[in-house]
Amino acid sequence: MVVDEGGTCRGWRNPEEHHGTGFMNQLQSVVREALLDDRAVMTKSSSVDLVTQTDQKVEQLIIQSVKEKFPTHRFIGEESVAAGESCVLTDCPTWIIDPIDGTTNFVHAFPFVAVSIGFSVNKQVEFGVVYSCLEDKMFTARRGKGAFCNGQPLEVSECFLSSCMFLCRLRGAGTAAINMCLVASGCVEAYYEIGIHVWDVAAGSLIVCEAGGVLMDVEGGKVDLMSRRIIAANSRTIAERLVREIAPFRPPRDDAPPPN
Ligand SMILES: O=P([O-])([O-])O[C@@H]1[C@H](O)[C@H](O)[C@@H](O)[C@H](O)[C@H]1O
Numbered sequence: 106m107v108v109d110e111g112g113t114c115r116g117w118r119n120p121e122e123h124h125g126t127g128f129m130n131q132l133q134s135v136v137r138e139a140l141l142d143d144r145a146v147m148t149k150s151s152s153v154d155l156v157t158q159t160d161q162k163v164e165q166l167i168i169q170s171v172k173e174k175f176p177t178h179r180f181i182g183e184e185s186v187a188a189g190e191s192c193v194l195t196d197c198p199t200w201i202i203d204p205i206d207g208t209t210n211f212v213h214a215f216p217f218v219a220v221s222i223g224f225s226v227n228k229q230v231e232f233g234v235v236y237s238c239l240e241d242k243m244f245t246a247r248r249g250k251g252a253f254c255n256g257q258p259l260e261v262s263e264c265f266l267s268s269c270m271f272l273c274r275l276r277g278a279g280t281a282a283i284n285m286c287l288v289a290s291g292c293v294e295a296y297y298e299i300g301i302h303v304w305d306v307a308a309g310s311l312i313v314c315e316a317g318g319v320l321m322d323v324e325g326g327k328v329d330l331m332s333r334r335i336i337a338a339n340s341r342t343i344a345e346r347l348v349r350e351i352a353p354f355r356p357p358r359d360d361a362p363p364p365n
């Protein structure tokens with residue numbers, strides 16, 4: 106794939122071609138090697154909001170690699186935002202990065218850990234890559250071109266209400282990005298969460314849509330990626346049913362001005 110300075114993607118085949126599988130293998134090695142060492146854990150906004158040096162290292166590797174090719178592109182990266190960078194999604198070409206989605210899993214060596222990269226132009230996600238490092242599964246999607254896992258096309262399930270399974274905090278892989286890929290793969294019918302961030306779901310949102318699924322806000326209507334609320338489902342019927350079951354609340358938005 107070629108992404109030009111204006112963010113237009115040309116000659117696209119698979120989004121992972123941007124960095125090549127070599128780059129993703131490098132990230133996989135960083136994550137796997139860190140799993141063999143002691144992982145020093147730090148906290149961010151609360152005692153359950155964890156970060157490790159590996160989260161920071163992977164984010165820096167991705168940003169440096171993209172900047173070499175696209176110096177004018179913008180970034181919204183989980184760890185950069187934690188370090189004080191702004192979190193505003195504009196119309197400019199923007200890479201939305203979660204370097205390790207599933208940090209709590211990673212700290213416990215629970216084997217669902219993903220690198221999630223979404224690329225947005227005009228506030229619309231153009232392609233998304235979710236790499237499940239320990240499963241060695243590369244989920245990819247390009248808008249209008251379908252969704253894939255290791256090159257195999259993905260399709261959401263056709264299950265109806267009576268036999269559906271959905272993921273939320275109580276039953277889930279512990280990573281929003283992989284939860285969304287499970288919907289896209291047809292393993293579960295729906296996933297919802299309130300409190301996620303744009304970097305958790307940017308790539309996964311496109312992967313779900315391109316696999317034939319639907320996105321909805323937890324009160325119905327269009328998803329706003331900065332609103333920190335999402336339903337991803339195999340069908341509108343199941344998404345609407347979840348809207349009736351969920352008690353919604355509004356966490357502070359990702360693009361809310363910082364408190365004084
Ligand atoms: O912090 P992180 O591990 O990148 O991301 C978290 C994971 O996706 C988790 O499954 C979800 O429940 C949280 O809302 C996210 O913040």
Ligand SMILES: [Mg+2]
Pocket residue numbers: 203205206207281304305
């Ligand atoms: Mg995350």
Ligand SMILES: [Mg+2]
Pocket residue numbers: 160183203204205206207208
């Ligand atoms: Mg993370």
